[in-house]
Amino acid sequence: MSKQSHLRDLAISESGFVFDPVTGATFTLNGTGLVILQALRAGKTRAEALKLVEAEYETEGHDAGADVDEFVLQLERHDIVARDPEGGQS
Amino acid sequence: MSRKRPLRVAVTGLNATDNPAPGVGVIRALRHHPGFDGQIVGLAYDALDSGIYAPDLADNVFLMPYPSQGLDAYEARLRYVHETVGIDVLLPTLDSELPGIIALEPKLRALGIKTFLPTQQQLDLRSKVRLTSLRESAGLRVPETAVISDASQLATVHERVPYPFYVKGAYYGAQLARGLDEALAAFHKVVAQWGLPVVVQQRIDGEEYDVVAVGDGEGGLVGAVPMKKTLLTDKGKGWAGVAVRDPELLEVTRAFMHATKWRGPCEIEAIRDRDGHYQLLEVNPRFPAWVYMSATAGENLPYAAMQLAAGEVLDPLGPYRAGTMFVRISLDQYASIDTFAALADKGELLREQHATQSFGEHEGERRSLPLVGRPQDARSQGAAR
CATH class of the missing domain: 3.30.470.20 (ATP-grasp fold, B domain)
Incomplete structure (x- = not known):
């Protein structure tokens, strides 16, 4: 069933170009998105991905958590990560 | 496994416009394989089929009669090609050729021309007209479909197949219709081009x-x-x-x-x-x-x-x-007018040099064409007018 996560299948370049070999879709990520995607692919949780973003980027005065949530939602829409009915990161 | 001798493979569908036939792709794939040591016989339907003019594709090219001209003419031409350059395998690439070639298969096999094609029954199973039968037999999802043979059926077909839907020819062609007016126009256009019946298929986003x-x-x-x-x-x-x-x-x-x-x-x-x-x-x-x-x-x-x-x-x-x-890229393929002349005049283009005796005789008969369209000639013609 195509609604499974494609996270492990992705081809990701160092510059942030992403190819999903299951659907044929391509994406270009900025640095923040690349950090989050690599973290999720390494099996880290959403909270751990957020910590990595905060460690790498200046986030003071900015709701980085909301940005991570929004980005993960986009990944779900593209079936790159599995949709979690309870809202958590699977 | 090595072959006793290289295979001679006939491929149809050499038209390569913005809606290309598959022949050029098939030939490129064959030539791409390191194990391919054979010869390609191109079977074309028009002297201007563009795949003819790429010299690294077909070794020899023959014009064929359209399948609509009858199976006897098609068979006779295939026999001629086989006698002239030999065919071991025939790979047809056009939908409209298949019923005829499937029917000819026993005769072709007797000649030594081999194919690997579906049966007529299998061909019918995948037709647009019967596609929905695969829901049950294969467990596949197929959009709602209706087969119609009269424009009046369009007035109620949306009860089974909701708008918007595609109006499709049995072989080719598809027109999107969002309402009855568009459906009627699409129906008549498809019928004029491809005949009856017409298939109406639900559009899936x-x-x-x-x-x-x-x-x-x-x-x-x-x-x-x-x-x-x-x-x-x-x-x-x-x-x-x-x-x-x-x-x-x-x-x-x-x-x-x-x-x-x-x-x-x-x-x-x-x-x-x-x-x-x-x-x-x-x-x-x-x-x-x-x-x-x-x-x-x-x-x-x-x-x-x-x-x-x-x-x-x-x-x-x-x-x-x-x-x-x-x-895809579009390229201008340059060729001598002799190439076109050979096809227009004799219906065949023999590029290979190590062919049969009949080829040698044929080659000897080919006349050289005078150069035409030189700038000087063109100017003098223009001045004469």
């Missing part, structure tokens, strides 16, 4: 995927390469695409092969709907024009079809590389 595949004729899948179109022409034809690897799409392909016991090449067209399910739109009973990508991706399906037709043991296939792309 989603992303379109195509699979090139070969079935073994016993329910098994020899090989398959799925592709997502990434660029379309104004006719909706793929101009660029990328190979993908979705297990569900390959499963759709296997289910089709299993249910129909398909023998030979085909192209499966499916759409991934908003729920992530694949809906079967069409099954074309031949290779698609983009088939060369199967060879560059690592699963050379035309070569496999040639080996199956020839009765050879298959070379290992695949796995193909997802992410392999194709992008």
Whole structure:
């Protein structure tokens, strides 16, 4: 069933170009998105991905958590990560 | 496995415009394979089929009568080609050729011309008219479809197939209709071009995927390469695409092969709907024009079809590389007017030098054409007017 996560299948370049070999879709990520995607692919949780973003980027005065949530939602829409009915990161 | 002698493979469908026939892709795939040491006999329907003019594709080219001119004429011409240059394997690539060539198969086999094609019954099973039968026999999702043979049926067809829907010819062509006026216009246009019956198919929103595949004729899948179109022409034809690897799409392909016991090449067209399910739109009973990508991706399906037709043991296939792309380009192919003249005059272009005696005699008879259209001539003609 195509609604499974494609996270492990992705081809990701160092510059942030992403190819999903299951659907044929391509994406270009900025640095923040690349950090989050690599973290999720390494099996880290959403909270751990957020910590990595905060460690790498200046986030003071900015709701980085909301940005991570929004980005993960986009990944779900593209079936790159599995949709979690309870809202958590699977 | 080495062959006793190189194979002579006849390939049809050399037209290569913005809606290209598959012949050029099939020939490129055959030539791409390191094991191919044979000769290509191009079978064309028009002296200006552009694939003729690429000198590295077909060794020899013969003009064929259209299948609509009758099976006897087609058979007689194939016999002539066989007597002139020899054909070991015939790979037809056009839908409209298949019923005739399938009917001729026993005669061709007796001549030593081998094919690897579906039976007429299998051909009928995948027709647009009967596609919905695959819901039950193969467990596949197929959009709502109705077959109509009279324009008056359009007044109520939306009760079974809701708007918007596609009005399709039995062989080719599809027009989108959002209401009765558009449906009537599409019906008459499709009928004028392709005849009756007409197929009305529900439009499914989603992303379109195509699979090139070969079935073994016993329910098994020899090989398959799925592709997502990434660029379309104004006719909706793929101009660029990328190979993908979705297990569900390959499963759709296997289910089709299993249910129909398909023998030979085909192209499966499916759409991934908003729920992530694949809906079967069409099954074309031949290779698609983009088939060369199967060879560059690592699963050379035309070569496999040639080996199956020839009765050879298959070379290992695949796995193909997802992410392999194709992008079409338009090139001007330059040639001497002699090339066109040979086809227009005699209906054949013999490029090979080591041919039969009859070829040598024929070659000796070919006359040289005077150069035409030199600038000086053109000027003098212009001045005379």
